[in-house]
Amino acid sequence: xxxxxxxxxxxxxxITKEYSDHSVPVxxxxxxxxxxxxxxxxxxxxxxxxxxxxxxxVISGLDSVTKGKVWLNNKLLSNMxxxxxxxxxxxxxxxxxxxxxxxxxxxxxxxxxxxxxxxGVPKQERHxxxxxxxxxLGLRGFADRLPTKLSGGQQQRVAVARAIVSRxxxxxxxxxxxxxxSKTGIELIxxxxxxxxxxxxxxxxxxxxxxxxxxxxxxxxxxxxxxEKDENxx
Amino acid sequence: MxxxxxLAWRNLFRNKRRTFITGTAIGIGLAALIFVDALIIGMEExxxxxxxxxxLGEGQIHRExxxxxxxxxxxxxxxxxVTAQLEKEAIVSHFTLRTLNFSxxxxxxxxxxxxxxxxxxxxxxxxxxxxxxLIEGTYFEGGNxxxxxxxxxxxxxxxxxxxxxxxxxxxxxxTGDLAQEMFRISGIYHFNISEMDRAMAFIRLxxxxxxxxLKGEAHEIAITFIDREYGRTKDxxxxxxxxxxxxxxxxxxxxLPELEAAFELSxxxxxxxxxxxxxxxxxxxxxxxxxxxxxxxxxxxVLRAVGTRPLALARLILFEAASLAVVxxxxxxxxxxxxxxxxxxTGIDYTGIEYAGMTFRELLYPVMQLKQYVYYPIWVxxxxxxxxxxxxxxxxxxxxxxxxxxxx
Numbered sequence: 001x002x003x004x005x006x007x008x009x010x011x012x013x014x015i016t017k018e019y020s021d022h023s024v025p026v027x028x029x030x031x032x033x034x035x036x037x038x039x040x041x042x043x044x045x046x047x048x049x050x051x052x053x054x055x056x057x058v059i060s061g062l063d064s065v066t067k068g069k070v071w072l073n074n075k076l077l078s079n080m081x082x083x084x085x086x087x088x089x090x091x092x093x094x095x096x097x098x099x100x101x102x103x104x105x106x107x108x109x110x111x112x113x114x115x116x117x118x119x120g121v122p123k124q125e126r127h128x129x130x131x132x133x134x135x136x137l138g139l140r141g142f143a144d145r146l147p148t149k150l151s152g153g154q155q156q157r158v159a160v161a162r163a164i165v166s167r168x169x170x171x172x173x174x175x176x177x178x179x180x181x182s183k184t185g186i187e188l189i190x191x192x193x194x195x196x197x198x199x200x201x202x203x204x205x206x207x208x209x210x211x212x213x214x215x216x217x218x219x220x221x222x223x224x225x226x227x228e229k230d231e232n233x234x
Numbered sequence: 235m236x237x238x239x240x241l242a243w244r245n246l247f248r249n250k251r252r253t254f255i256t257g258t259a260i261g262i263g264l265a266a267l268i269f270v271d272a273l274i275i276g277m278e279e280x281x282x283x284x285x286x287x288x289x290l291g292e293g294q295i296h297r298e299x300x301x302x303x304x305x306x307x308x309x310x311x312x313x314x315x316v317t318a319q320l321e322k323e324a325i326v327s328h329f330t331l332r333t334l335n336f337s338x339x340x341x342x343x344x345x346x347x348x349x350x351x352x353x354x355x356x357x358x359x360x361x362x363x364x365x366x367x368l369i370e371g372t373y374f375e376g377g378n379x380x381x382x383x384x385x386x387x388x389x390x391x392x393x394x395x396x397x398x399x400x401x402x403x404x405x406x407x408x409t410g411d412l413a414q415e416m417f418r419i420s421g422i423y424h425f426n427i428s429e430m431d432r433a434m435a436f437i438r439l440x441x442x443x444x445x446x447x448l449k450g451e452a453h454e455i456a457i458t459f460i461d462r463e464y465g466r467t468k469d470x471x472x473x474x475x476x477x478x479x480x481x482x483x484x485x486x487x488x489x490l491p492e493l494e495a496a497f498e499l500s501x502x503x504x505x506x507x508x509x510x511x512x513x514x515x516x517x518x519x520x521x522x523x524x525x526x527x528x529x530x531x532x533x534x535x536v537l538r539a540v541g542t543r544p545l546a547l548a549r550l551i552l553f554e555a556a557s558l559a560v561v562x563x564x565x566x567x568x569x570x571x572x573x574x575x576x577x578x579x580t581g582i583d584y585t586g587i588e589y590a591g592m593t594f595r596e597l598l599y600p601v602m603q604l605k606q607y608v609y610y611p612i613w614v615x616x617x618x619x620x621x622x623x624x625x626x627x628x629x630x631x632x633x634x635x636x637x638x639x640x641x642x
Binding site (some may be wrong): 062 | 237241244245356363495532533536537538539540541542543544545546632635636
């Protein structure tokens with residue numbers, strides 16, 4: 001490892017993750033060395049069980065590694081306590097989930113506001129940011145609705161709004177289009193790409209969908225917990 | 235803080251049926267506690283009233299040791315001074331003089347040992363309820379000095395009726411010589427207290443003094459106060475000021491220690507009942523919170539993923555427990571109030587039942603007090619919130635990736 005972290009949002013060094021599945025040891029990640037630069041729009045692809053979700057989990061500090069090291073925004077994750085990791089994720093990472101996972105008892109506006117509230121962003125600024133992001137993502141007029149009153153595509157747009165409104169360095173998305181129809185999925189990925197270009201936020205997302213992976217500028221193919229291919233499409 | 239309160243409150247109503255069922259269970263526990271407390275206070279008041287108003291009075295003055303031995307020589311010292319002082323006491327409502335001695339009562343059919351009580355009918359009316367408990371005859375009306383009032387069981391034993399003659403035999407105070415007097419049954423009472431109905435006979439005070447050769451003396455002064463609580467106040471200066479010259483002044487709690495002990499037992503019973511109720515309810519709360527927790531495991535994982543600190547998540551669960559406590563307390567207060575209020579209007583029939591040596595003679599009316607609607611709900615709130623600590627700590631220790639294993 002070069003230890004040259006400059007310009008990189010994520011750097012991993014020989015990360016290995018082992019699980020025990022019903023007392024059977026499973027090696028989900030096997031010595032992955034990788035760096036992702038600021039502003040990248042990267043897709044992690046691979047068949048089920050290839051380690052995509054585990055990879056996203058460990059680079060975001062949601063799960064620990066068995067061996068190896070992960071640097072996120074120049075911070076070594078393994079040195080952080082649970083509270084520090086929470087604060088770090090809050091300030092540096094936005095998440096988009098396959099099943100949207102908005103908080104069902106909060107309105108669209110409150111869902112988007114949540115991370116900024118725990119960040120301690122002042123009220124006026126929160127409202128200004130919410131207004132802008134809802135406008136940008138075509139969600140004007142939906143602010144007071146509960147997530148259950150929205151379509152899947154609309155919910156995922158709210159999830160994108162929640163992920164980027166706190167101005168993170170990195171947005172991680174696990175199969176963000178898996179629950180959407182093909183057209184809506186492509187629209188969402190285009191929207192994410194547009195945000196990547198306009199705001200410079202780094203996007204790393206996993207997908208199965210070939211139409212979606214075609215839109216990534218960098219494609220990392222995982223197989224059996226190892227990088228099989230790493231190619232740039234730019 | 236406001237965000238988590240809002241989240242907790244809304245989360246509580248995500249599964250309305252479950253919240254309602256758990257809230258009702260906790261509410262019923264609280265209502266039961268409110269009702270039982272009101273019932274026990276009512277029972278205490280009823281028992282105190284029964285004990286003190288029937289015959290005992292709220293306080294008594296005797297010669298030291300009289301109650302232990304019942305020796306008729308142990309008369310109250312300086313009686314005139316004591317009664318003159320009692321007349322001036324602001325806290326004393328009424329008092330009466332009595333003589334008490336063991337004697338033999340005989341009829342043509344039978345004979346029995348009784349406590350012969352010499353009473354002053356005019357003042358005794360304020361201290362005891364013998365006149366109210368009469369089932370036949372009158373209570374020393376007219377001037378017949380040979381009137382005797384006895385209990386129903388004693389009349390049954392002696393096989394006597396109103397107007398029949400009985401003979402009382404008692405030992406004189408100084409010589410111990412036996413004195414015998416004939417009396418005519420003028421009244422028969424029924425207290426439903428076996429000791430009083432079977433083993434007491436009331437005659438006029440001056441007649442008793444004459445028989446016992448007591449010149450203007452008495453064995454007992456029974457007292458009622460302007461406030462019944464004085465009789466229960468052990469450090470009341472009154473007791474000391476009349477416990478002089480060989481006399482002893484005591485409140486009913488000392489005269490009937492078994493009643494005080496029964497009240498302590500009742501207090502402990504309420505506490506125990508509360509503990510059992512809350513233990514049962516606690517299991518329900520833990521179950522509800524854990525069900526809710528497991529249903530929303532992924533959601534909690536998401537909250538942790540987006541940067542919610544472990545302690546903040548624990549706080550959210552605690553707020554949910556507290557919200558549940560608020561809902562439950564409101565339900566419990568309403569239910570407890572309705573049930574208790576109705577029973578305060580209708581009364582509960584315990585008459586004839588004996589408890590701690592006392593027999594309930596009147597309907598029992600639970601007593602509603604503000605503390606029941608303040609302290610118990612506060613306890614429910616504190617306990618429910620404390621119970622919430624267990625699922626809260628579980629949620630705080632949860633690893634986000636494990637919680638979200640369905641996806642992230």
